[in-house]
Amino acid sequence: MYLVAAKPKILLLGEIDHAQEQWQGLSGLGELIKPQATNRGEFIAECNNGKFDGVVAAYRTFTSAAITGRFDQELVDVLPKSWRYLCHNGAGYDQIDPDACSQRVPPLYVSNVPSAPDDATADTAIFLMLGALRNFNVSMDALRREEWKGKPAPALGHDPQGKILGILGMGGIGRNMSKKAAAFGMTTIYHNRRKLDDEKAGGAEYVSLKDLLKRSDVLSLNLPLNPKTRHIISTEQLKLMKSSSIIVNTARGAVIDEAALVKALDEGMIAGAGLDVFEEEPKIHPGLVKNERVILLPHMGTWTKETQTKMEVWVIDNIRKALSEGKLLSIIPEQESL
Ligand SMILES: NC(=O)C1=CN([C@@H]2O[C@H](COP(=O)(O)OP(=O)(O)OC[C@H]3O[C@@H](n4cnc5c(N)ncnc54)[C@H](O)[C@@H]3O)[C@@H](O)[C@H]2O)C=CC1
Numbered sequence: 562m563y564l565v566a567a568k569p570k571i572l573l574l575g576e577i578d579h580a581q582e583q584w585q586g587l588s589g590l591g592e593l594i595k596p597q598a599t600n601r602g603e604f605i606a607e608c609n610n611g612k613f614d615g616v617v618a619a620y621r622t623f624t625s626a627a628i629t630g631r632f633d634q635e636l637v638d639v640l641p642k643s644w645r646y647l648c649h650n651g652a653g654y655d656q657i658d659p660d661a662c663s664q665r666v667p668p669l670y671v672s673n674v675p676s677a678p679d680d681a682t683a684d685t686a687i688f689l690m691l692g693a694l695r696n697f698n699v700s701m702d703a704l705r706r707e708e709w710k711g712k713p714a715p716a717l718g719h720d721p722q723g724k725i726l727g728i729l730g731m732g733g734i735g736r737n738m739s740k741k742a743a744a745f746g747m748t749t750i751y752h753n754r755r756k757l758d759d760e761k762a763g764g765a766e767y768v769s770l771k772d773l774l775k776r777s778d779v780l781s782l783n784l785p786l787n788p789k790t791r792h793i794i795s796t797e798q799l800k801l802m803k804s805s806s807i808i809v810n811t812a813r814g815a816v817i818d819e820a821a822l823v824k825a826l827d828e829g830m831i832a833g834a835g836l837d838v839f840e841e842e843p844k845i846h847p848g849l850v851k852n853e854r855v856i857l858l859p860h861m862g863t864w865t866k867e868t869q870t871k872m873e874v875w876v877i878d879n880i881r882k883a884l885s886e887g888k889l890l891s892i893i894p895e896q897e898s899l
Pocket residue numbers: 652653654675676678682729730731732733734735752753754755783784785786789790811812813837838860861862863
């Protein structure tokens with residue numbers, strides 16, 4: 562009599578919209594399953610009643626947090642020990658606590674999707690930058706109220722040519738934006754945890770955070786959200802900025818203290834903002850909604866067919882590698898040395 566090893570399970574948290582064929586292709590490596598839970602309590606109950614025993618890897622989306630909540634200590638503690646890989650669809654993995662995953666025995670290895678979102682997100686940042694520099698939002702709103710340009714017409718905008726773009730977080734998206742901004746005649750300065758080598762910096766000057774704030778005409782936030790970066794931009798930092806400057810945020814809402822930003826805009830500490838992300842999505846601070854000098858997008862940085870497809874395929878490739886080789890394609894930096 563032979564014991565037949567149970568097929569591993571692969572759990573889908575969220576939806577696959579573009580790479581169905583590649584997802585189904587994983588069925589050769591494991592049984593594809595979905596949770597029934599519609600909220601965190603039910604999800605934890607499914608973990609506790611053994612529904613996910615045998616799960617080796619999971620595909621998760623940003624919006625699946627509406628069901629599971631954050632992958633924090635509480636959640637990691639109830640996951641079955643068979644579950645070794647958590648493959649996130651997104652560059653930013655702030656919905657996952659890397660320490661809780663790393664300290665579990667055995668560790669829960671986490672992957673994200675670097676580089677695939679770079680172009681689409683940097684394009685979004687450029688759109689927000691131009692829109693805010695040119696005061697386009699004021700007239701776009703006015704036109705829909707059947708007013709030509711607006712009453713009064715908006716203040717004259719500013720050209721990007723000759724202006725200084727300051728990038729906080731010079732990673733994949735920051736560097737991509739810097740290259741694109743050069744085509745608009747801008748000079749980039751940046752602040753990062755570490756100075757980049759010359760090739761990566763691409764001619765951008767490394768400066769302290771204080772100098773970045775003081776010198777930038779456009780401050781673009783391109784760093785991850787974590788306990789060290791939460792509210793990295795608040796009143797003290799905003800006070801250092803030029804009153805003619807604008808802020809662009811395509812990173813995560815909570816890297817800016819949103820209430821402080823509203824106050825800074827209202828008091829003329831800075832001239833405008835272009836925002837794709839918010840502290841409590843999908844809620845937006847009413848002070849941002851009512852301020853016409855703020856151009857707003859509902860977290861659409863990677864909202865293109867091409868980029869969404871690339872990102873889904875990337876996650877599936879992570880799962881495939883994990884199941885067939887025991888390694889992830891793009892493990893998060895916090896776990897590189899595990
Ligand atoms: N709006 C959207 O749809 C999208 C938003 N994002 C957000 O953008 C963020 C950046 O993405 P990538 O460029 O792919 O990440 P990345 O990891 O390539 O770059 C992040 C950079 O920030 C730097 N950094 C980290 N902590 C810092 C600190 N305290 N001070 C200064 N620099 C710091 C890192 O050294 C790195 O160079 C993601 O974490 C995500 O939250 C990413 C993709 C799409």
